[in-house]
Every structure is written in structure tokens, then in C-alpha cells.
Amino acid sequence: GENFQRIGAFKFRGACNALAQLTEEEKRIGVIAHSSGNHAQAVALAAQLLGIKATICMPENAPAVKVEATKGYGAEIAWAGNDPADREKLCEKLAAQYGYKIIPPCAADEIIAGAGTVALEIYQQINVFDFLFCPVGGGGLLSGNSIAAKGLCPKAKIIAVEPERADDAFRGIRDGKLYPSIDPDTIADGLRTSLYPLTFKIISKQVDQIITVNEKEIIDAMKFLWERLKIVVEPSGAVSLAGLIKWAKQKGFQNEKVAAIISGGNVDLTDFFNKYYQLIEGKY
Amino acid sequence: GENFQRIGAFKFRGACNALAQLTEEEKRIGVIAHSSGNHAQAVALAAQLLGIKATICMPENAPAVKVEATKGYGAEIAWAGNDPADREKLCEKLAAQYGYKIIPPCAADEIIAGAGTVALEIYQQINVFDFLFCPVGGGGLLSGNSIAAKGLCPKAKIIAVEPERADDAFRGIRDGKLYPSIDPDTIADGLRTSLYPLTFKIISKQVDQIITVNEKEIIDAMKFLWERLKIVVEPSGAVSLAGLIKWAKQKGFQNEKVAAIISGGNVDLTDFFNKYYQLIEGKY
Numbered sequence: 054g055e056n057f058q059r060i061g062a063f064k065f066r067g068a069c070n071a072l073a074q075l076t077e078e079e080k081r082i083g084v085i086a087h088s089s090g091n092h093a094q095a096v097a098l099a100a101q102l103l104g105i106k107a108t109i110c111m112p113e114n115a116p117a118v119k120v121e122a123t124k125g126y127g128a129e130i131a132w133a134g135n136d137p138a139d140r141e142k143l144c145e146k147l148a149a150q151y152g153y154k155i156i157p158p159c160a161a162d163e164i165i166a167g168a169g170t171v172a173l174e175i176y177q178q179i180n181v182f183d184f185l186f187c188p189v190g191g192g193g194l195l196s197g198n199s200i201a202a203k204g205l206c207p208k209a210k211i212i213a214v215e216p217e218r219a220d221d222a223f224r225g226i227r228d229g230k231l232y233p234s235i236d237p238d239t240i241a242d243g244l245r246t247s248l249y250p251l252t253f254k255i256i257s258k259q260v261d262q263i264i265t266v267n268e269k270e271i272i273d274a275m276k277f278l279w280e281r282l283k284i285v286v287e288p289s290g291a292v293s294l295a296g297l298i299k300w301a302k303q304k305g306f307q308n309e310k311v312a313a314i315i316s317g318g319n320v321d322l323t324d325f326f327n328k329y330y331q332l333i334e335g336k337y
Numbered sequence: 338g339e340n341f342q343r344i345g346a347f348k349f350r351g352a353c354n355a356l357a358q359l360t361e362e363e364k365r366i367g368v369i370a371h372s373s374g375n376h377a378q379a380v381a382l383a384a385q386l387l388g389i390k391a392t393i394c395m396p397e398n399a400p401a402v403k404v405e406a407t408k409g410y411g412a413e414i415a416w417a418g419n420d421p422a423d424r425e426k427l428c429e430k431l432a433a434q435y436g437y438k439i440i441p442p443c444a445a446d447e448i449i450a451g452a453g454t455v456a457l458e459i460y461q462q463i464n465v466f467d468f469l470f471c472p473v474g475g476g477g478l479l480s481g482n483s484i485a486a487k488g489l490c491p492k493a494k495i496i497a498v499e500p501e502r503a504d505d506a507f508r509g510i511r512d513g514k515l516y517p518s519i520d521p522d523t524i525a526d527g528l529r530t531s532l533y534p535l536t537f538k539i540i541s542k543q544v545d546q547i548i549t550v551n552e553k554e555i556i557d558a559m560k561f562l563w564e565r566l567k568i569v570v571e572p573s574g575a576v577s578l579a580g581l582i583k584w585a586k587q588k589g590f591q592n593e594k595v596a597a598i599i600s601g602g603n604v605d606l607t608d609f610f611n612k613y614y615q616l617i618e619g620k621y
Contacts, residue, residue, distance in 0.1 A: 268617045283340045283569040283602040318567040333552040
């Protein structure tokens with residue numbers, strides 16, 4: 054459950070690993086990143102802990118809770134449009150202008166290696182596993198963990214799960230080419246990005262299958278995690294379980310050890326709790 | 338975190354212990370209980386597992402999610418008014434009519450002993466503790482755990498935490514008499530009941546202090562648990578942490594080991610998830 058991770062998502066693993074490897078000069082000038090939320094917080098927190106200046110390019114439709122947390126870790130926000138390409142362009146522009154080091158969301162060895170420690174921890178807890186379900190957005194989490202999982206359990210099947218409404222990786226692996234993610238309209242906001250050449254290459258080699266889940270299946274899985282396991286998981290974090298449930302219904306498992314990576318738990322609960330605060334005034 | 342317990346609350350511990358000790362004749366006829374929700378589910382599930390018929394007297398304002406879960410475990414619901422006394426009376430009436438064995442919510446040795454295993458598990462995990470914060474409603478959880486905690490860590494301070502708006506235990510222990518809980522209007526629905534003669538007696542002897550928390554403090558603590566620890570906790574379950582935070586602000590701790598019992602995680606999330614399902618139709 055990466056929802057229990059600091060910043061509430063797996064992204065801290067990669068950001069921390071990447072920032073720790075900067076040169077003194079790079080640390081002095083500062084870093085920049087683009088992200089809809091979780092990578093933003095990860096870079097902001099890692100930078101704060103290491104005393105490095107961070108600027109984050111975020112889309113205007115990023116969840117408010119993630120924007121607030123990023124600011125809370127002392128990062129500066131640079132606003133970009135909602136298309137993933139917008140914030141990438143802004144990030145490159147500002148990096149060129151101020152000399153900031155770009156910390157990519159997933160297309161870098163240090164980020165991928167950091168993310169892959171999830172599979173290592175699963176292995177340390179349950180020893181061998183037969184299936185690993187992992188969400189795929191930009192592909193950093195999936196790349197790192199498919200490499201780690203295949204290294205630890207060579208027979209394990211790595212199943213990537215992607216929202217139907219942002220299925221660029223599914224189509225890309227099927228067709229053997231890298232597709233952009235154009236106006237991906239899924240509730241799983243952390244998975245709206247497309248693969249990168251590096252992650253596309255790793256995933257093509259390491260992942261056994263990519264399956265897609267629809268919006269209802271994602272929300273059903275999220276609801277199950279909240280209501281039955283009592284854990285707060287964001288839509289993107291529930292995608293792997295949605296895939297696991299779909300697989301169980303369609304193909305079933307035979308006494309196999311199955312793991313799913315719950316990738317994050319950052320949900321905007323402002324409205325939910327405002328309702329509770331409003332109740333105080335009246336009678337229950 | 339008793340929110341992770343089966344039925345989502347500590348009550349399964351006591352119900353299971355109580356039902357396991359019934360005679361064969363009592364098991365054949367069936368059991369009855371009265372509860373606003375968590376004890377209802379606990380008795381229903383324990384009865385289902387042991388193949389015993391269960392009838393539960395519930396108030397009309399019980400949270401829908403708890404009513405549905407109770408029905409889901411195969412119990413029959415008998416509806417009573419919202420005053421705690423109403424369902425007690427109905428329970429006694431039906432028990433007399435059909436010969437059912439009453440499984441009290443907390444005023445019985447087996448229930449109290451079962452509940453007290455929480456402190457034992459905390460002790461097994463963190464060894465010695467200096468403070469144990471525990472919510473108080475009917476007093477079963479507090480009675481069992483104050484006995485267990487004092488037995489395991491004689492120097493530990495047991496601090497009971499009660500909603501200001503249902504402060505019958507606070508006033509009762511202060512004045513040395515048992516007060517009824519009249520129209521308790523707190524969001525912490527699991528703590529609206531008053532103490533029983535048995536729990537009053539145990540608490541008077543074992544508990545170091547009772548403190549109260551207001552509605553805002555309860556919701557603040559609940560929000561912290563959801564947003565920061567990413568766990569789903571019901572208002573009653575957050576009361577102990579609300580007390581701990583208040584204590585930390587007013588008196589502070591000095592390198593002491595502090596534990597708080599999070600007593601349950603049953604929250605009605607229907608509206609919350611309906612909003613997500615409605616989003617599917619539009620654009621995010």
C-alpha cells in the first residue's frame with residue numbers, strides 16, 4: 054500500500070533516489086519537475102529534506118489537495134494547461150531559463166530504480182509471488198517493478214493495468230509503437246500520462262500482459278478498499294485491484310500468490326469533511 | 338486500529354467470546370442484542386459463523402451501512418426508537434417472548450474480557466506503554482482494556498475520552514453515580530450509550546482520568562486519520578485520538594510511549610461514492 058508512503062504515493066521513492074545523486078552544483082541551483090500531483094509532492098519533499106530549491110509545473114486541473122501539499126513542502130508552483138504536453142514544455146522552458154535540473158516523472162534510471170523497491174518489499178513480506186498487478190501511467194512504477202519482480206521471481210506474471218480511457222500503453226504495446234495520451238478523460242488522474250521511450254522499451258520486454266479497466270471498475274475497486282479494507286486509496290491507486298478483480302472473474306486464480314501495487318492515497322476530502330463540520334450546527 | 342477488525346470495529350472480540358460460551362440449548366434457540374450498529378454486526382457475524390439465529394434491535398437512526406451489514410450477516414432486524422432505552426426494552430420483551438439469550442453490548446464479563454484483548458495486542462507490539470487513550474460509550478471496551486492494561490503495565494495511565502455532548506461517564510465518575518445518557522447528540526454514534534452498573538464499577542476503579550472532546554475536535558482527529566494516515570475511521574473511533582491531541586496540547590508528553598485505541602471504521606460512504614459514479618457520465 055503506497056498510500057501509506059510519505060506524500061501518500063510511491064513517487065517519493067524515485068524522487069529521493071534521483072535527488073540524492075545530484076552534483077553539488079545541481080543542488081545549489083535547484084530542480085524542476087512537471088506533474089499532476091504525486092511526483093510534484095515527491096520532488097518537493099525530497100528537495101525540502103535535502104535543502105534544494107524546487108519548482109513544479111502543474112496543470113490547472115490538478116487536485117487541490119496535491120497542489121496544497123506541494124506548496125506545503127516549500128516548492129514554487131508554475132501553472133500550465135491541462136494537456137500533459139503543456140507542463141512538459143513549460144518545464145523545459147524554465148529549466149533552460151534558470152539552469153534548473155529536470156527531475157523527470159519516470160523516464161530516468163534513478164526514478165525507475167527507486168520505484169522498483171516496492172516489488173522488493175512485497176518479496177520480503179510474502180516471499181515468492183505468482184502474479185503482480187501494477188498500474189501504468191508514465192510507466193516508471195511498472196518499469197522498475199517489472200524488472201525487480203522478474204529478477205526476484207522469474208516465473209511471476211507481471212500484469213499491467215490501465216484505465217480504458219487512457220489506454221495509450223495498451224495500444225502501444227499491442228501495436229509496437231509509442232502513442233501519445235491525447236485528452237485522457239479518466240478519474241485515475243495519476244495515470245493520464247503516456248509512456249516514455251525508456252519505459253516503453255522496458256515494458257515491452259518485461260511485462261506479460263496489459264489489461265484495461267473501465268471507470269466503474271476503478272470506482273468499484275476503490276469503494277471496496279475504503280469500505281472493506283478501511284484504507285484511503287485514490288482512483289489511480291485502485292486501478293491495479295480493479296484489474297486483479299477483473300482477472301479473477303474472467304480467468305480465475307489457482308492457489309496462486311497474487312500481489313497488487315496500490316500506488317497512492319491522495320484524495321481531496323475537503324467537501325467530505327466540510328459536510329461533517331456543517332453537521333455540528335444542527336442535530337444529528 | 339480496530340477499524341481493520343472484521344465488521345470494522347472492536348465489538349467482534351466480545352461477541353465472539355460470549356457466543357462461544359453459550360450452552361447447546363441456548364445456541365439452538367438463538368440470541369438477541371440491541372445496538373446502534375457495531376455490536377449488531379458483531380453478534381450477527383459471530384452467530385452466522387457458529388450457525389446460531391440472531392435478532393438485533395436497532396434504532397431507526399442507525400447508520401444505513403451498519404444496518405445493511407447486519408442484515409448481510411443473516412440477522413433479523415427489530416426496529417426500535419432512537420432513545421437507547423427503547424431498544425433495550427424491545428430486546429428484553431422479545432427475549433422473554435421467544436426465549437432468546439440476550440448478548441449485552443458491554444455489561445458482561447465475557448464481552449469485557451474479549452474487548453480487553455486490544456490492550457494485550459498493543460502490549461505485544463510496543464511492549465510497555467505509559468498512556469492508553471480509550472473511548473468510552475457503554476464502557477465495555479474501556480473496562481476490558483483498563484483491566485488488561487493495568488495488569489500488563491501497572492504504571493500506565495488509562496485516559497478515557499468521551500464526547501462532550503454525551504458526557505454521562507465524565508459526570509458519573511466525577512459525582513460517583515451512574516447517570517443515564519439522555520438524548521446524546523454527538524456525531525460519535527457508537528458512544529451515545531451510558532455506562533452500565535458493571536462498567537461503572539470497573540471504570541471507577543481502573544481509569545485514571547476521563548476527559549471530554551467537542552464535536553470539532555472529534556472531526557479534526559478523524560480528518561487527520563483519513564488524510565494523513567490514510568485510514569478510514571468512524572467518528573467514534575477518532576475520539577481517543579482527539580483526546581490524545583488535546584492532552585498533547587494542554588499537558589504535553591515527555592518521551593512517553595502513548596497508545597490510542599481506534600475503535601471502529603464503519604462510515605456510510607454511499608453518498609461519497611455516488612458522486613464518483615455520477616462523474617463517469619460527464620468530463621472530469
